[in-house]
Amino acid sequence: MxxxxxxxxxxxxxxxxxxxxxxxxxxxxxxxxxxxxxxxxxxxxxxxxxxxxxxxxxxxxxxxxxxxxxxxxxDHAVASATVQGGGTAPEHLGSYTKAAVSWLTGNYLTLRPSFGEAGAVFAYRTEIIWNDSASRLIFREAERLDTGFNQQGEVSVPNQSGHVYLVTSISGQYRVAVVGRPMNTGEMYGILTSLRAGRGTQLTPVSAAIALVPILPGREGDLAFGRIGPSHRHYQAYRDHLDRVTAEEFALFKAGP
Missing domain, CATH: 1.10.260.40 (lambda repressor-like DNA-binding domains)
Known part of the structure; x- marks a missing residue:
């Protein structure tokens, strides 16, 4: 539209x-x-x-x-390659249909630890929608402090793993979020693997907990986006979501042998 x-x-x-x-x-x-x-x-x-x-x-x-x-x-090449699928996502994304993943579409408050301030939570919005021309779910980010790093990409929903993958791929460079299927209340918890911008042109691989919390219609004004520190009124609620990732083993972080 x-x-x-x-x-x-x-x-x-x-x-x-x-x-x-x-x-x-x-x-x-x-x-x-x-x-x-x-x-x-x-x-x-x-x-x-x-x-x-x-x-x-x-x-x-x-x-x-x-x-x-x-x-x-x-988008012509993508559309022509998938039109024969009749509204079915390509095999490498899980071969799902629009109706089968309609429950995933919507806006989500997205939370992860801040890479620039210890203890703070980085909050932004992620929208998941169905792309008719490409026959697949896509996602796009907004409300980020670092607007130049807003991500857009494809959503993979394979039946085998029971997880949802939000994948950005630009010229062979990937950023991937792997989250579990939604809870009864719609939240999805998991792990984000990306590159952290350092000094100059230095990029360092980093993994962190991530939470996607559904934004109810009319409630976006009640939320806060950006870098949320301990003194912010939303901090504890946001922190509780991130703490669930490891406390309930939605993702595990291992270091060393």
Whole structure:
């Protein structure tokens, strides 16, 4: 569906975002360089890629000219490859149908330990939706302090493991969250494996507990996003969710032999 202030559907915008991210990675250029080449502001580019501002046709055309590639048809190959599946996700994602995973769609308060402040909780929003053109669940993040690191990707739901995988893959670089099937109240708990940005260009592999808590309609205003420290009124509730990951063995962390 195309929103009133956008010329592209949410699925098209998602595919454009993925295509731009991949082009940046392949060419090893910064967003600042792309913005300057496309003659758009860095703020416009950042907001579009994070989902905080819709893509306009003019912006997409400038990005296509700067990158020398088509972005508006970025999802054609995916769509043509899956149209024969009749609404079934590809085998590598679990061969699930739209109806079979409808219970997963929605918005989630996402919690993990802060990588930048000891003891704090990092909170943001994750939306899981069905992508009709690609016949699969996709997820996208928002409300992050570090908006440039908002993740988007695919959702794998294999029957064999009984877990849900949120996978970001950009030019061979992966970030994976593995969570258990939802509790009766909808929460999902598990482990996140990613790369932590360090000094300069240094990236360090890191794993941490993660919790996805359903956001009830009309309740988003009652939540807090960002870096939540011990003095914040939501801290203990958020911390309790993360503590469940190890206390109830939704995930195990092992060090050494």
């Amino acid at each position: 195309v929103t009133p202030d956008s010329e592209f559907s949410s699925e098209q915008a998602h595919q454009i975002t993925l295509a731009v991210r991949e082009a940046l990675a392949r060419r090893r250029i910064s967003r600042q360089t792309l913005a300057e080449t496309a003659k758009i502001s860095l703020s416009t580019l950042e907001k579009a890629l994070s989902g905080r501002r819709p893509f306009t046709l003019a912006t997409v055309i400038r990005l296509e000219e700067a990158l020398g590639t088509s972005l508006r048809h970025a």
